Amino acid sequence: MTTNILTDAEQALFNNLPGPPVEAIIRTTNIWIIEWLPSGDPRTGKHLHEWMQSQRPGWPAYFKCESKHDVLSAIEHATDLAQNSRMSPVLHFEAHGNEDGLGRQYNNGHVEFLEWNEITKSLQKLNLVTRCNLVVVVAACIGFAGIKALVQGPRAPAVALVGPDASIISDNLLSAMREFYSCWMDPDPRFRDIVISASHVTGETSFEWEPFPVLAFDSLAELLIVSMREDQQRIQINRIRKRILEETELSSTEIECRLSKLTPSLQATFFQHLWDTMFMIDLYPENSERFGVNWTEIVDMALQKNRHEMVEKGT
Numbered sequence: 001m002t003t004n005i006l007t008d009a010e011q012a013l014f015n016n017l018p019g020p021p022v023e024a025i026i027r028t029t030n031i032w033i034i035e036w037l038p039s040g041d042p043r044t045g046k047h048l049h050e051w052m053q054s055q056r057p058g059w060p061a062y063f064k065c066e067s068k069h070d071v072l073s074a075i076e077h078a079t080d081l082a083q084n085s086r087m088s089p090v091l092h093f094e095a096h097g098n099e100d101g102l103g104r105q106y107n108n109g110h111v112e113f114l115e116w117n118e119i120t121k122s123l124q125k126l127n128l129v130t131r132c133n134l135v136v137v138v139a140a141c142i143g144f145a146g147i148k149a150l151v152q153g154p155r156a157p158a159v160a161l162v163g164p165d166a167s168i169i170s171d172n173l174l175s176a177m178r179e180f181y182s183c184w185m186d187p188d189p190r191f192r193d194i195v196i197s198a199s200h201v202t203g204e205t206s207f208e209w210e211p212f213p214v215l216a217f218d219s220l221a222e223l224l225i226v227s228m229r230e231d232q233q234r235i236q237i238n239r240i241r242k243r244i245l246e247e248t249e250l251s252s253t254e255i256e257c258r259l260s261k262l263t264p265s266l267q268a269t270f271f272q273h274l275w276d277t278m279f280m281i282d283l284y285p286e287n288s289e290r291f292g293v294n295w296t297e298i299v300d301m302a303l304q305k306n307r308h309e310m311v312e313k314g315t
């Protein structure tokens with residue numbers, strides 16, 4: 001889903017761009033359940049852990065949290081273990097939440113809130129040590145408006161995000177998560193099939209999965225397309241010109257000469273660097289098979305669209 005308003009021609013270009021694979025191969029080893037619920041709520045995380053343990057002993061780990069500090073500490077603990085082993089967990093949150101983050105109300109009426117931007121760095125560190133294999137499941141009523149706030153660099157916070165798209169009662173949620181992880185135990189689990197199966201159990205509420213590479217690609221591709229507009233190009237050139245004037249003693253002629261040498265290939269290099277850093281292709285070249293995107297090709301496609309429009313305008 002795009003956030004800026006694209007013209008019809010830009011949207012057509014966007015729809016035809018060669019993005020990353022929708023379903024990358026993911027290696028996971030176990031389930032890391034973090035429960036942060038009010039004292040009066042059903043212990044759905046604990047019940048899920050007990051059920052998993054009966055189905056596959058040693059597969060799940062369970063952490064009951066009393067504060068947001070406990071939540072972050074549980075993620076940090078997973079990161080330490082993953083860094084010193086081959087552990088690559090599915091990170092499962094049992095908590096209340098909304099589009100801004102996760103929260104808990106205490107018996108005295110106090111509400112503690114953990115915003116998504118407070119979680120992002122912890123997820124990035126965990127995903128890094130798993131070589132970009134982290135799956136995050138959020139068993140809370142949040143939809144994906146809030147999860148999309150996780151799109152920020154330099155490293156991806158996860159390879160896939162999963163959660164219900166609307167409010168769901170605890171019993172139905174527990175049943176759906178049992179179905180979800182039953183399917184996850186298959187030798188070759190596929191997200192699309194898993195979320196469909198879990199959604200059937202919940203009734204009217206559906207589970208959604210968001211491949212993070214697709215989410216990130218949509219955001220960056222839209223940014224690139226908008227930056228190719230003539231007015232945006234002028235703004236960028238003026239910004240660079242102003243910075244050169246402020247930081248150097250070059251003459252106006254020398255500055256304009258340098259500006260004339262700015263090529264779209266620099267933009268392709270910039271976006272390629274962002275992408276390769278986000279999905280750790282810079283550290284693990286084999287990740288290019290799972291997430292690789294050729295931003296030079298994409299920039300060329302955008303330039304061809306611009307040339308075609310200029311020809312039509314007769315400029």
